[in-house]
Amino acid sequence: xxxxxxxxxxxxxxxxxxxxxxxxxxxxxxxxxxxxxxxxxxxxxxxxxxxxxxxxxxxxxxxxxxxxxxxxxxxxxxxxxxxxxxxxxxxxxxxxxxxxxxxxxxxxxxxxxxxxxxxxxxxxxxxxxxxxxxxxxxxxxxxxxxxxxxxxxxxxxxxxxxxxxxxxxxxxxxxxxxxxxxxxxxxxxxxxxxxxxxxxxxxxxxxxxxxxxxxxxxxxxxxxxxxxxxxxxxxxxxxxxxxxxxxxxxxxxxxxxxxxxxxxxxxxxxxxxxxxxxxxxxxxxxxxxxxxxxxxxxxxxxxxxxxxxxxxxxxxxxxxxxxxxxxxxxxxxxxxxxxxxxxxxxxxxxxxxxxxxxxxxxxxxxxxxxxxxxxxxxxxxxxxxxxxxxxxxxxxxxxxxxxxxxxxxxxxxxxxxxxxxx
Amino acid sequence: xxxxxxxxxxxxxxxxxxxxxxxxxxxxxxxxxxxxxxxxxxxxxxxxxxxxxxxxxxxxxxxxxxxxxxxxxxxxxxxxxxxxxxxxxxxxxxxxxxxxxxxxxxxxxxxxxxxxxxxxxxxxxxxxxxxxxxxxxxxxxxxxxxxxxxxxxxxxxxxxxxxxxxxxxxxxxxxxxxxxxxxxxxxxxxxxxxxxxxxxxxxxxxxxxxxxxxxxxxxxxxxxxxxxxxxxxxxxxxxxxxxxxxxxxxxxxxxxxxxxxxxxxxxxxxxxxxxxxxxxxxxxxxxxxxxxxxxxxxxxxxxxxxxxxxxxxxxxxxxxxxxxxxxxxxxxxxxxxxxxxxxxxxxxxxx
Numbered sequence: 001x002x003x004x005x006x007x008x009x010x011x012x013x014x015x016x017x018x019x020x021x022x023x024x025x026x027x028x029x030x031x032x033x034x035x036x037x038x039x040x041x042x043x044x045x046x047x048x049x050x051x052x053x054x055x056x057x058x059x060x061x062x063x064x065x066x067x068x069x070x071x072x073x074x075x076x077x078x079x080x081x082x083x084x085x086x087x088x089x090x091x092x093x094x095x096x097x098x099x100x101x102x103x104x105x106x107x108x109x110x111x112x113x114x115x116x117x118x119x120x121x122x123x124x125x126x127x128x129x130x131x132x133x134x135x136x137x138x139x140x141x142x143x144x145x146x147x148x149x150x151x152x153x154x155x156x157x158x159x160x161x162x163x164x165x166x167x168x169x170x171x172x173x174x175x176x177x178x179x180x181x182x183x184x185x186x187x188x189x190x191x192x193x194x195x196x197x198x199x200x201x202x203x204x205x206x207x208x209x210x211x212x213x214x215x216x217x218x219x220x221x222x223x224x225x226x227x228x229x230x231x232x233x234x235x236x237x238x239x240x241x242x243x244x245x246x247x248x249x250x251x252x253x254x255x256x257x258x259x260x261x262x263x264x265x266x267x268x269x270x271x272x273x274x275x276x277x278x279x280x281x282x283x284x285x286x287x288x289x290x291x292x293x294x295x296x297x298x299x300x301x302x303x304x305x306x307x308x309x310x311x312x313x314x315x316x317x318x319x320x321x322x323x324x325x326x327x328x329x330x331x332x333x334x335x336x337x338x339x340x341x342x343x344x345x346x347x348x349x350x351x352x353x354x355x356x357x358x359x360x361x362x363x364x365x366x367x368x369x370x371x372x373x374x375x376x377x378x379x380x381x382x383x384x385x386x387x388x389x390x391x392x393x394x395x396x397x398x399x400x401x402x403x404x405x406x407x408x409x410x411x412x413x414x415x416x417x418x419x420x421x422x
Numbered sequence: 423x424x425x426x427x428x429x430x431x432x433x434x435x436x437x438x439x440x441x442x443x444x445x446x447x448x449x450x451x452x453x454x455x456x457x458x459x460x461x462x463x464x465x466x467x468x469x470x471x472x473x474x475x476x477x478x479x480x481x482x483x484x485x486x487x488x489x490x491x492x493x494x495x496x497x498x499x500x501x502x503x504x505x506x507x508x509x510x511x512x513x514x515x516x517x518x519x520x521x522x523x524x525x526x527x528x529x530x531x532x533x534x535x536x537x538x539x540x541x542x543x544x545x546x547x548x549x550x551x552x553x554x555x556x557x558x559x560x561x562x563x564x565x566x567x568x569x570x571x572x573x574x575x576x577x578x579x580x581x582x583x584x585x586x587x588x589x590x591x592x593x594x595x596x597x598x599x600x601x602x603x604x605x606x607x608x609x610x611x612x613x614x615x616x617x618x619x620x621x622x623x624x625x626x627x628x629x630x631x632x633x634x635x636x637x638x639x640x641x642x643x644x645x646x647x648x649x650x651x652x653x654x655x656x657x658x659x660x661x662x663x664x665x666x667x668x669x670x671x672x673x674x675x676x677x678x679x680x681x682x683x684x685x686x687x688x689x690x691x692x693x694x695x696x697x698x699x700x701x702x703x704x705x706x707x708x709x710x711x712x713x714x715x716x717x718x719x720x721x722x723x724x725x726x727x728x729x730x731x732x733x734x735x736x737x738x739x740x741x742x743x744x745x746x747x748x749x750x751x752x753x754x755x756x757x758x759x760x761x762x763x764x765x766x767x768x769x770x771x772x773x
Binding site: 005007033 | 428470
């Protein structure tokens with residue numbers, strides 16, 4: 001479509017509709033001839049007598065145009081607006097139907113744009129203001145959107161809050177997984193959250209009952225506490241990942257040589273990936289897996305998993321809690337990627353020695369020796385003295401393996417998991 | 423001529439399908455004879471194998487030069503003879519070209535592989551390359567500089583007198599889509615892909631001022647009050663659909679007092695260069711594309727004298743970022759043309 005307007009008045013002079021899209025237009029100066037580069041094989045050549053005479057080199061088209069007079073074009077509408085009948089009703093211009101002001105076309109009418117503008121502005125007198133406001137609002141929003149969004153301030157346990165929010169943002173199954181993680185991560189609200197709605201992150205954040213968790217400093221999670229580390233071996237694990245890796249490679253060099261080292265590293269990486277994938281297990285499973293591995297791998301680390309369990313149990317003296325003794329027996333039973341175990345166990349051992357002098361070493365060894373399908377055990381804290389648990393680990397009657405009543409089957413881990421409950 | 427009546431337009435090319443090339447000469451002749459009336463050709467063989475991209479007339483009015491595909495080629499027509507003078511094939515598409523001399527003898531071609539080819543009578547004279555993909559060409563006679571803009575903030579300058587690159591102008595924009603040179607004093611207008619028009623002084627190489635035609639377009643639609651909210655929504659939708667709001671065509675009027683800017687959304691904004699606010703905003707109504715039903719009903723309708731032509735007939739993807747490609751001036755009038763892919767504007771002289 002090539003449109004021609006009067007420069008002085010802005011009125012439409014004519015429009016040319018070539019059979020194909022227009023790429024370029026060239027006017028032949030001082031004449032009414034114009035060439036159009038079309039998206040077609042042939043170029044368009046148009047002669048508009050109203051623009052000027054024919055050029056000298058093709059004077060014959062003046063005569064030719066006289067012959068072609070009959071094919072001349074008709075009326076031209078510029079600045080007309082198409083309105084449907086409903087729009088016409090909305091504008092209150094129904095009465096004009098049938099008059100020359102409206103020209104029926106397709107499923108509506110053509111109306112002079114100025115008349116339409118007038119009618120529209122009369123029918124909605126505040127439209128312009130509204131439009132202005134909207135535009136200003138949009139601009140402001142665009143401006144503020146460029147800034148870094150301010151976050152809702154959570155004074156206490158901000159990390160947990162952000163974690164919960166992140167978990168909520170994930171898809172529903174992922175959110176459920178995160179809920180388990182969250183419940184494990186956080187002591188007081190854990191059980192309530194686990195038994196709560198499908199998105200416990202949200203419930204935890206917005207539930208009035210847990211409001212003080214994010215406001216009262218008394219409920220602040222002490223990340224330096226040993227109990228916290230019991231539950232979150234991750235934090236320290238990841239922090240010392242590089243160190244562990246270095247340890248592991250050294251150990252492997254000692255044992256197997258270069259190739260062994262490489263393999264172990266790969267194994268460790270795989271393990272870590274697995275942990276990432278299954279968040280619900282990661283919280284509980286990681287430390288215990290380490291414990292198992294130690295049980296098989298080397299005597300020094302044997303005490304760790306056990307000892308950690310013991311500290312947790314003793315610390316939470318008043319409340320019943322759940323945690324696992326043996327997370328995955330497959331790992332413990334088969335040849336574990338010992339590289340990570342050694343490193344992590346070393347750090348745990350240190351920690352353990354600080355706390356209770358490695359008292360639970362034997363128990364952990366027992367746990368490591370437990371057969372497939374062994375227990376996740378639930379203790380009441382009062383019973384969970386290290387000595388007693390040693391009996392339990394040895395297959396004493398206090399713990400009933402309940403492989404059938406598995407609440408959360410270890411899909412990814414492969415090892416059967418029982419949950420002993422008292 | 424009364425208002426509302428379109429000026430007559432005569433189609434001199436029977437534009438559209440050419441006779442297929444595989445026809446035998448005999449059949450072709452018979453076909454041509456059959457439909458002689460429908461196959462009027464003012465210039466013989468004014469066609470390309472597939473499509474034509476750019477067309478220009480030399481300043482002396484003797485030669486018509488057009489580039490097209492495929493293969494990428496230039497065809498020059500000697501208008502006095504009403505036939506083709508020569509053709510030249512390129513290795514890649516011609517993005518834009520500029521005739522440097524009054525006649526056809528010197529021209530420069532901006533190719534899609536970033537090459538600038540300088541041609542003389544015998545053919546290729548020299549070729550050089552520019553760092554960015556070029557899009558717009560302009561030649562400043564006053565300084566004898568060739569200006570090339572494209573996908574980048576720099577506007578590259580080539581001194582054709584010294585035969586060397588000069589330091590580029592830093593426009594501070596995402597890209598240059600159009601260039602215009604003032605016919606009297608050589609002021610340079612740069613249409614950017616950011617949707618602004620910048621005016622540069624070629625002597626001091628500094629920006630004199632800039633304006634944003636899209637503001638004018640918005641204001642025009644807002645001030646009209648015609649379902650303002652709906653218009654804003656439509657504008658927002660258009661903005662969302664078309665990511666780039668760019669000034670895709672620029673042209674000074676031959677007297678140099680007016681500057682017309684064509685936008686990628688199909689508007690033409692005419693400025694007086696002494697005023698910040700536009701003189702006139704014309705809309706191509708590119709948004710008014712008839713849907714399939716509308717087209718069907720139109721094709722069924724008898725040929726009515728009334729021609730209502732919402733912009734473009736084909737539903738199409740906007741191409742190469744720019745819709746309004748070209749603005750065209752004519753000696754003696756404030757010529758303006760805003761070409762859409764399927765559209766061009768011509769402003770006619772006030773008589």
